[in-house]
Amino acid sequence: MLLAIDIGNTNMEFGVFDKEKLIGSFRLGTNREITSDEVGLFTSQFFSINNIDRRQIDDIIIASVVPQVMYSINNAMKKYFYKKKPLVIGDNLFLKIKNSYDHPAEVGTDRLVAAIGAYHKYGGPLIVVDFGTATTFDAIDQEGAYLGGAIFPGVKISMEALFQKAAKLPRVELLKPENIIGKNTIKSLQAGAVYGYVGAVGNIVNEMKQELGGSATIIATGGLAKLIGSQADLFSHIDRSLTLDGLRIIYEDYKS
Structure with a gap:
């Protein structure tokens, strides 16, 4: 094991x-x-x-x-x-992946591990969206090379910043409300957080797809993948265990 x-x-x-x-x-x-x-x-x-x-x-x-x-x-x-x-x-x-970043050492190992796992499981080209502390968007080409990506503040960080800077706004649980038109402050905050974040994610993904030639498999992973990913009609797969699978795949290659 x-x-x-x-x-x-x-x-x-x-x-x-x-x-x-x-x-x-x-x-x-x-x-x-x-x-x-x-x-x-x-x-x-x-x-x-x-x-x-x-x-x-x-x-x-x-x-x-x-x-x-x-x-x-x-x-x-x-x-x-x-x-x-x-x-x-x-x-x-050490990872066996072509890394096209200007300064390859700047890329977090978690992003490269997820890229390896995603390419092994789904092929390329693809975009991996990891909903963590920050939300990262990583592009992998048809041959499995890591091309680069985008980094966006995580939704929890965004909500915490809003709470700290706006004296009358409370901390709220991150849930999808039934309606986007909130009838109270809590529902309004939840609507803005979830629907606003879905819109931002969709825009970044669509722009990246165009740079990849217009077609790519889109994978959602990370702690909030299920909440945000299930609201956006753009993900091919929601894969919560992607990084762990990537580690397993790297280990198997190392042992072979």
């Missing part, structure tokens, strides 16, 4: 694969002060609840955009998984 870990700015996602099948996953908030024992205990509890023996884990693979947590994560894996040394993207494991 393989333990794949995707560490983002907001969440850390852990997934266990039995060959190609994702048999379980869980998320922790990305706390830069987290200790190795906290990581190990949460992980051990997940394995216990799901009746998975930690001794069945053959390898561990990690993609991270938060260097501050890596010391604790690495120590936790060694301490709680029988001294296994994780494979870490960009550290002791």
